[in-house]
Each structure stands twice: as structure tokens, then as C-alpha cells.
Amino acid sequence: MKRIGTLTTGGDCSGLNSVIRGAFLRAKALGYSLVGIRRGFRGLALNETKQPDYVELTDAICGESMLIQSGSILLSDTKWMSSEVENGRTVEDVKKSIIDGYRYLGLDGLICVGGDGSLKLLNELTADNDELKVVFVPKTIDNDVNYTDYAVGFQTSVKVAVEAIENIRSTARSHERTMVVEVMGRDAGFIALYAGIASGADVILVPEFKYDLKRVQNKIRENFQNNKNYCIIVVAESVEAGDFKHAEREVNGVVKYTHISYKGIGHYLAEKIKEAGFDCRSVTLGHIQRGGETCISDRLLGTLFGVEAVNLISNGTFGKILAFSENRIRIVNIREVVGSVNKVLQKDDKYVRLARDLGVYVGEI
Numbered sequence: 001m002k003r004i005g006t007l008t009t010g011g012d013c014s015g016l017n018s019v020i021r022g023a024f025l026r027a028k029a030l031g032y033s034l035v036g037i038r039r040g041f042r043g044l045a046l047n048e049t050k051q052p053d054y055v056e057l058t059d060a061i062c063g064e065s066m067l068i069q070s071g072s073i074l075l076s077d078t079k080w081m082s083s084e085v086e087n088g089r090t091v092e093d094v095k096k097s098i099i100d101g102y103r104y105l106g107l108d109g110l111i112c113v114g115g116d117g118s119l120k121l122l123n124e125l126t127a128d129n130d131e132l133k134v135v136f137v138p139k140t141i142d143n144d145v146n147y148t149d150y151a152v153g154f155q156t157s158v159k160v161a162v163e164a165i166e167n168i169r170s171t172a173r174s175h176e177r178t179m180v181v182e183v184m185g186r187d188a189g190f191i192a193l194y195a196g197i198a199s200g201a202d203v204i205l206v207p208e209f210k211y212d213l214k215r216v217q218n219k220i221r222e223n224f225q226n227n228k229n230y231c232i233i234v235v236a237e238s239v240e241a242g243d244f245k246h247a248e249r250e251v252n253g254v255v256k257y258t259h260i261s262y263k264g265i266g267h268y269l270a271e272k273i274k275e276a277g278f279d280c281r282s283v284t285l286g287h288i289q290r291g292g293e294t295c296i297s298d299r300l301l302g303t304l305f306g307v308e309a310v311n312l313i314s315n316g317t318f319g320k321i322l323a324f325s326e327n328r329i330r331i332v333n334i335r336e337v338v339g340s341v342n343k344v345l346q347k348d349d350k351y352v353r354l355a356r357d358l359g360v361y362v363g364e365i
């Protein structure tokens, strides 16, 4: 029987299981079996001490409940590559062990559901090796992937953030306070902007646009002058301010393989707001944004990508990343996406303009 493999890699999110289930059902219909590789590339790698770690997916495993369930039934890994290199293996050895694992499993194609780190790795792996036949499904709550309006997981993370901000709003209102809510998103402000607008925030600070702390304080003052005696400020985790700087990505000139952890800007801002004489608290939403019941849009997008990935493999089309824009599936060369910079907010984005038109302070734009 012909055989396709699938794995999830990088930070998890909602919708991953919808991709796996969609791929399973389509593979079955086309006469393929689908092998689920556990723990991302860590599970695919073949080396002297270890064989690939995988499970044959079945109807019993891939039931409808997968549509709802966040996370990945196949588990995910973010640190394997860096820990292997730290343990003295060369990057080339690590890459070879991945190709060896693929060969060992006798795969006719691999569906990799991942973020920008794994996309770069796959691009390197396939650059001088046409044995590895890959279709890539973009997932990330950060939504910073070019060519697609949405990556799998983003829309659920916005839903979760909106629900949390609504809970925070009721206490902000009762206590006539300012609440600063720090959301994830790495170097892009998509979660902050979308969740901020959808929850009626007064201030939305994103890494793309500089802002003036005085104008944030003015906005709070304005709210109180207008008898709206509270204020909601949504801030994206990678925003910097005054003397608040995040850790360096490079240490002694060496770029880190794993990402740095952003945290603390919410707390910092709340302290600055208190210093200006306002009652203020901060909340960091953190990893709750990666869970929650998968929203309908992510179930649909994940299923669509899973099915389409199998269609591509069965047609012999590889080295592609799936995208969805203007209501259509698009198929883009992995190389093209890797060559482009990550997607970030632009001043003329429709939702940036919308926030501004609503009177939300979104920075100096």
C-alpha cells in the first residue's frame, strides 16, 4: 500500500488535529495509508540508537472529536534540532537522520504541519535532495506567514484572547481600573490587533508601530473624562518600551536555534501607567492562546489543508506550501515563502485602518 507520513512541529495550536483528520480521510479514499510521526522531526529522525517514532493512523484514532480538540495528537517539538547541535552533532548529521527516517518509512510523501522554523529546515533539506517529497501546511497562532490570509490556529487564538479580554473587562469596569492585557504573536501584532478590535479595546500596541506612552496615558484620562471609567490596553508580547528590552536573538554572534521567550511588557507598561497616577493591573494571557475549543474557521481551514495536501501528493506535486487567500486555496513554492520576510502588519491594512477609525490608539501611524 502507498504510504504518506504526517507530522506536526513547532509551537502547537488549535486546528492541527483537523489537518491530520482531513489528511487521513482523503488518504484513505485515495488508497494510501497515513503514518503519524510523533514529536515532529525528532520522531522522524533515524540514528544508530533509535528508529522513527510513528503510529499508523486509523478510523478509531481519527474520529470527529479531533475537530474540536486543540494541540496535536502526534505531539510537537521545538527544541530537538538545537539540543542535538548542543550535544555535539553537526547540523548536516541531524539533517541526514531526517532523510534516513523518511527513507526507512518508505514514504511517498510527507505532510509537514509547521511554522517558519520547520519551513526553513525543509527548504534546506529539499534543496539538494529530491528524495524528500514534502507538502507544507502553515500553522501558527502568530499568523505571520506570507501568501496566506490565515495560518491554522490563528483564528482560535483570537477567539480565546477575546473571551479572556471580555472577562477582564467586567472587573476593569467594576474597579474603574486600567487593565493591560499582554497577548502572544512573536514579531507580529495580528493577535493583538484582531483580538483588540473584536473585544473593544481602547489601546492596541503592536511591534510594527512605535507608540508614545504619553498618548496611552492621555487615552486613559480621556476615558475617565468621558465617564467610561476604565480602560483596556492590549499589547503584543514583543513590543518594547523605553528601558524595557527583550533578550538578544544572538549570543556572541551566534544566532540561537530556538526562539527567545518574550514576556514582561504588559507588567512594565502597567507600572508606567501606575506611576502616572492611574490604578492599573496587568494580565499575560500566555499559552492559553494555544488551546481552547477549535473554532469553526480553524476546523474548516485545517480540514481543507489536510485534504488538499494529500491531493497534491497523489498528483505528484511537491515542495509546496498551502495558502488560503481571497477565498481560494493557493499553492506556493516553499522556496518563495522562505525567501520572503515574515508577514507583519502594514499601516494600510484594513484592520489597522479600522482600529484607527474606531478611535483606538494603535501607535504613531
Ligand code: F6P
Binding pocket: 011, 078, 140, 141, 142, 184, 185, 186, 237, 261, 262, 290
Ligand atoms: O509561535 C507561537 C508562539 O505561541 C508565540 O506566539 C510565542 O512567543 C511562542 O510561541 C511561545 O513559545 P514557547 O511555547 O516556546 O514558550
